[in-house]
Amino acid sequence: MIKKLVNPLDLSIQEYQHLFETGKTIYESPQNFTQLANSKILATLFYEPSTRTRMSFESAMFRLGGKVLSMADTSSSSVAKGESLADTIKTISNYVDIIVIRHPKDGSAEVAVKYSSVPVINAGDGAHHHPTQTLTDLFTLYMYRGKVSNNSFGFCGDLKYGRTVHSLITTLARYPEVNYYLISPEELQLPQHIKNSVLEVNPKATFNETSQMEEVLPNLDVLYMTRIQRERFFNEDDYLRLKDTFILDKNKVNMMKKDALIMHPLPRVSEITYEVDDDPRAIYFEQAKLGMYIRMALISLMLGLNTNR
Ligand code: CP
Numbered sequence: 001m002i003k004k005l006v007n008p009l010d011l012s013i014q015e016y017q018h019l020f021e022t023g024k025t026i027y028e029s030p031q032n033f034t035q036l037a038n039s040k041i042l043a044t045l046f047y048e049p050s051t052r053t054r055m056s057f058e059s060a061m062f063r064l065g066g067k068v069l070s071m072a073d074t075s076s077s078s079v080a081k082g083e084s085l086a087d088t089i090k091t092i093s094n095y096v097d098i099i100v101i102r103h104p105k106d107g108s109a110e111v112a113v114k115y116s117s118v119p120v121i122n123a124g125d126g127a128h129h130h131p132t133q134t135l136t137d138l139f140t141l142y143m144y145r146g147k148v149s150n151n152s153f154g155f156c157g158d159l160k161y162g163r164t165v166h167s168l169i170t171t172l173a174r175y176p177e178v179n180y181y182l183i184s185p186e187e188l189q190l191p192q193h194i195k196n197s198v199l200e201v202n203p204k205a206t207f208n209e210t211s212q213m214e215e216v217l218p219n220l221d222v223l224y225m226t227r228i229q230r231e232r233f234f235n236e237d238d239y240l241r242l243k244d245t246f247i248l249d250k251n252k253v254n255m256m257k258k259d260a261l262i263m264h265p266l267p268r269v270s271e272i273t274y275e276v277d278d279d280p281r282a283i284y285f286e287q288a289k290l291g292m293y294i295r296m297a298l299i300s301l302m303l304g305l306n307t308n309r
Contacts, residue, residue, distance in 0.1 A: 001304045004113045006122040008131040008171040015301070016171075019135060020142040022297035022307050023290070027143075030063060032309045033296065037066030040303055043096040044070045045088070045112075046123070047079070047103040048231075052266060052288050053123045053132065057100050060295040064305075069096055089115040098302055101125075104231075119302045127161040127232060133265050134167040135298060136291035140283065141222070143290060144261060149175040152219055156183040156246050157226035157271060159190040164265040165226055166194050173201040181216045182209045185245050187238070188228070213246055217255040223248070225264045225271055225284075249273040256281065263287055 004010055011019075026033050042061040044054050058068045069092075071077050079088060085108060092099060093116040101112050102123040109122030109129075124130040141148050153172065155165050159182055169190070172178045180198075182190050189209065198205045210216055217223070225248055233239040253262070253276055264272060264284040276282050300307050 002119065002302050004109075004120050004122075005131050005298070005302070006109045006113060006120070006125075007129050008134045008167045010131070013174050016135070016138065019294060019297045019301060020139050022300065023139050023294040024143065025307070025309070026296050027290070027293040029309070030293075030296075033064055033300075033307070035065045036300060036305050036307070037061060037064035037303060040064075040066040040098070040305075041096040042066055042068050042299065043092050043099045044068065044072070044123075045092065045099060045101045046070075046072055047074050047101075047108075048124065049073070050102055050123070052291060053102065053130075054100075056288070056292040057121075057123070057132075057295050057299075060292050060299055063292075064296055064299060066299070085111055086115045089120075090117075093117045098299065121298070121302065124163055127163050127166070129167045129170075130163040130265075131167050132291070132295060132298065133164045134171050135294045136287060137164075137168050137224070137263060137265070138171065139294040140263065140287040140290050141261075144283065148172070148178075150177040151221040152179040152181065154181040154183055154213075154216055154220040154223045155190070155226070156213055156223065156248075158188045158228045158232070159184040159226075160188040161229055161232035162226045165190070165224070168224065169194055170197050173198040173205060178202075178205075179219075180205065180207045181220060182207055183211070183213045183216060183246065184209075185211055185242055187242065211245075213248075214252065214255060217252060218257065220256060220260055222261045222263060223256065225262065225268075227267065227269050227271055244270055246271055247273065248276055250275050250279070253279055253281065 106126035106128040109125045262282045
């Protein structure tokens with residue numbers, strides 16, 4: 001049984017493929033899975049705001065016939081009285097079969113694993129990793145393209161603190177013929193340790209770095225837009241200076257390939273104009289929907305449930 005998903009590389013490439021196939025089966029025939037997690041309970045512990053990750057996990061568990069205990073924020077729990085993460089996890093893992101945790105501190109999901117007696121899924125820890133967003137992103141590619149390999153990816157925005165970017169780039173290193181275009185202001189460039197993690201897996205990987213998105217848009221098969229994250233800045237002035245560095249509008253989208261895909265983990269603030277939503281290449285809301293199905297597959301896998309139907 002898989003005990004943790006903290007880093008996206010905790011799952012093998014074969015397990016990713018299994019999840020994509022299971023997610024697709026569930027997407028096509030959800031009625032066959034409505035009793036699968038009967039009598040199982042999932043806890044969502046969110047120490048940081050969320051819409052998609054928490055609610056898609058909860059919806060996924062309900063759609064599998066399971067039940068959910070939710071801590072949507074810390075104010076209504078004993079965390080507000082000063083309870084440690086270790087004590088919270090030791091307690092909650094007596095009540096449920098699987099825990100999903102989001103926390104603002106890097107490394108906190110690994111701490112949860114240490115103190116939990118049930119499987120733990122990292123739903124985002126600080127600027128570190130967000131592995132189920134990566135599952136969502138790769139499942140979306142699988143559903144649209146049938147494959148992950150042979151694509152040129154452009155990552156745009158906050159590449160320094162963006163955990164969705166860190167997890168996705170790290171995982172893409174396992175797939176052949178992937179090109180990376182990194183579009184960010186100098187202050188928000190991809191950290192060297194993430195580049196190193198890619199180079200460890202694929203020593204031939206190259207990173208094309210630019211601060212001018214127009215220069216690279218025509219080369220991309222996938223544009224992965226991200227938000228400049230106010231909550232990760234130490235200085236409000238820096239955030240205000242950088243927040244509108246990249247805005248994808250209709251004119252810029254017209255520079256892209258006709259069959260390119262525009263993705264975004266969401267939430268969006270101002271980095272994609274609303275007019276772009278109507279372009280068939282803009283698939284970020286479908287991406288968020290597919291996230292629920294791949295989480296159904298993941299919960300099933302981590303609870304050891306038989307998805308053969
Ligand atoms: N993509 C993502 O993690 O969204 P939420 O913050 O709304 O969960």
